[in-house]
């Protein structure tokens with residue numbers, strides 16, 4: 524166990540994940556994460572505190588060492604176009620804190636999933652976080668319009684907002700109808716269902732907007748088409 528501070532500055536003791544993520548113990552334990560994974564059967568998204576603000580600040584500082592590129596402003600096919608207004612990187616050196624965070628979060632999610640009976644995530648899909656992306660939205664950015672994550676992403680989709688302001692919404696459809704803001708302050712672990720999550724509800728439409736101050740968000744997914752497991756190299 525290690526000590527950490529929650530959003531209110533209270534000291535809490537939580538699992539620190541693996542040994543390479545010692546300075547930033549998670550603010551929520553595996554049983555709490557299991558509970559939000561379980562809730563995804565009836566809710567499109569669920570979130571809980573994961574990282575302290577100090578840890579998020581350190582991660583944003585570390586992002587200064589990474590090389591970003593502009594995201595394509597429009598992706599998708601006619602009728603399913605998505606506008607996106609951010610820079611991104613998927614290049615994380617082996618000793619990057621982002622990789623250590625991913626390894627530790629992978630372990631936390633595995634522990635949480637293992638405690639659920641019946642399993643929420645189909646154990647045969649081999650869920651693990653092998654697809655990492657850091658997104659940087661400039662102040663005033665349009666964010667990303669309503670979309671669903673690709674079907675190749677299986678099990679669970681995780682997003683951790685690290686800085687700035689912005690609103691994360693769940694929507695009923697691609698037009699953004701029924702938009703509902705999900706409280707997800709900096710340091711949250713935001714989870715969504717992906718194929719392989721055992722329920723018959725569809726992948727949720729979601730979007731991000733109202734970027735008032737530069738926002739970083741770290742996305743962690745399991746891309747089933749990847750032949751090599753990036754995590755194995757960590």
Ligand SMILES: O=C(O)CCC(=O)C(=O)O
Nearest residue numbers: 658667682691729731740
């Ligand atoms: O930046 C975020 O908080 C989430 C972005 C997102 O929805 C996506 O990249 O699919």
